[in-house]
Amino acid sequence: MHHITAKLSGLTQKVNKMKILRNTLITLSIATIVFSSCTSQKELTYLSNLDTTSVQQFFPMERPDYRIQYQDILYVDIFTMNQEMNELLNSRVSTSSSYMYRDPSGIYIYGYTVSDSGYISIPMLGDVYVYGHTLGEIKQIVRKRADEYLKNPTINVKLLTFKFTVIGEVNHPGTYTNFNNQLTVLEAIGMGGDITDYGNRKKVLVLRPTREGTHTYRINLQDKNLLQSQGYFLLPNDVVIVEPIKSKPFNLNLPTYAFIISSLFSAISTTLVLIAFLNSPR
Numbered sequence: 001m002h003h004i005t006a007k008l009s010g011l012t013q014k015v016n017k018m019k020i021l022r023n024t025l026i027t028l029s030i031a032t033i034v035f036s037s038c039t040s041q042k043e044l045t046y047l048s049n050l051d052t053t054s055v056q057q058f059f060p061m062e063r064p065d066y067r068i069q070y071q072d073i074l075y076v077d078i079f080t081m082n083q084e085m086n087e088l089l090n091s092r093v094s095t096s097s098s099y100m101y102r103d104p105s106g107i108y109i110y111g112y113t114v115s116d117s118g119y120i121s122i123p124m125l126g127d128v129y130v131y132g133h134t135l136g137e138i139k140q141i142v143r144k145r146a147d148e149y150l151k152n153p154t155i156n157v158k159l160l161t162f163k164f165t166v167i168g169e170v171n172h173p174g175t176y177t178n179f180n181n182q183l184t185v186l187e188a189i190g191m192g193g194d195i196t197d198y199g200n201r202k203k204v205l206v207l208r209p210t211r212e213g214t215h216t217y218r219i220n221l222q223d224k225n226l227l228q229s230q231g232y233f234l235l236p237n238d239v240v241i242v243e244p245i246k247s248k249p250f251n252l253n254l255p256t257y258a259f260i261i262s263s264l265f266s267a268i269s270t271t272l273v274l275i276a277f278l279n280s281p282r
């Protein structure tokens with residue numbers, strides 16, 4: 001009886017040692033996997049190579065001008081000192097309808113759509129050719145036409161169909177409308193909810209469709225040279241694609257890997273205990 005008790009005691013000690021070894025190996029394996037898949041702070045920082053010792057730095061960059069295309073929709077208002085004339089010229093932008101410009105259907109109804117022949121039709125001024133011109137050029141064209149009928153008119157021209165798309169590793173991918181005359185890639189990513197934990201800030205692709213074809217720009221959001229890149233300022237219809245980091249598939253499957261490792265070590269430890277039990281002297 002004493003011999004059997006001693007045998008069971010020794011076997012229990014072996015089992016406990018095997019459990020401790022198994023748990024230690026599992027912990028070390030999971031810790032190794034987790035630390036190897038961690039993202040450093042530097043990889044999450046934008047423009048990380050900017051000189052932090054300088055109070056101010058300057059990066060010259062000429063903003064590209066967008067040239068109006070067919071079916072673009074413009075906002076045009078013309079103001080003079082004559083209130084009655086203002087109401088006639090700007091019937092589309094009355095107080096009761098101005099809020100409609102925030103709605104896609106309102107933009108279509110109240111904006112000036114560029115016809116397939118390249119014209120917009122403005123009350124009193126008639127048809128004005130705008131295709132292929134920049135907003136600044138159109139403003140001058142409208143002012144020249146308005147000077148024929150009005151005294152010292154004030155002209156305001158905006159593009160209402162400044163749409164862009166952000167897809168890939170961002171929190172809120174989709175197509176957005178910009179109501180300013182300019183937009184940077186950083187602002188676009190911000191409107192898309194910023195880059196996810198799986199996004200690669202070093203690999204961002206900007207697609208720019210033009211009349212001749214599609215231009216592509218590869219940019220690095222961590223590099224200060226981004227501020228001088230042709231892809232920094234976006235144009236209407238640009239598409240921003242944020243690529244995933246290489247370890248994304250591994251990170252997504254991490255729970256599965258941890259389960260497999262845990263199950264494997266459990267099977268090994270159970271097998272070793274059985275072998276020890278069967279080989280123990282009777």
